[in-house]
Amino acid sequence: MEPPPGTAENSKLRHVEKDVLIPQIMRERAKELCSDKVQAFTKCCKETGFLMVVKCRQENTALKDCLVSYYTDPAFYEECKTEYLKQREEYRATGIKKKKQKLPSNV
Template sequence: MGAVFSNPEREKGMLSENLGGGPMGLGDPDDLTLRKAEKEIVIPQKMKAKAKKGKCAEQVKEFGICAKEAGLLLPFKCRKQAKQMHICLSAAYADQAFIDECTQEYLKERSEYRRTGVKQKMKKSEGVMI
């Protein structure tokens, strides 16, 4: 005899009840709770990428130029640039407004993914390809 589920239209999957469901079966798009992995891994990765491209772009560029010129002597010749980049990135990671901004961006992207089933990068590439 088959298994009996509380919702006969939806078989029980690997995701817990609060992570499954939604229009695409990817979770509730309006759920704003964060899992531990999202808080500790995903959002800090987003912050790192955004800080390197935005807040600390100049320091990252200077370090990149120095690294390219120094080659194997990078640890010795680029200490000043590395320190400036580290100070800038550390300040960005400690800025609560920046943390909140990245968290809200992530939640918006996750909600859109749960609503449509299309990841953010895929949407951007679709816009380019006509």
């Protein structure tokens, strides 16, 4: 017998959940985990203005490498999928959406 829809045990995912909602959680978490590189790139861009394309290559590459390492990690995907399923189960049980934390604008 299949568990009821909405429980974490029933992990069937719709297309939008697999391709949009879980990757969104991955992006948010990866930005948090790479926050030092995000801050370094942001600082470089603010200091150099229009020349940022040339002068901030090193910071941009470090940031991109950090983010991509998380985006391509299957274990990280599974972690974010589990987090999403918990949020979905909680929402379906209570009808209350989890409020997103607003990150500071410099992150």
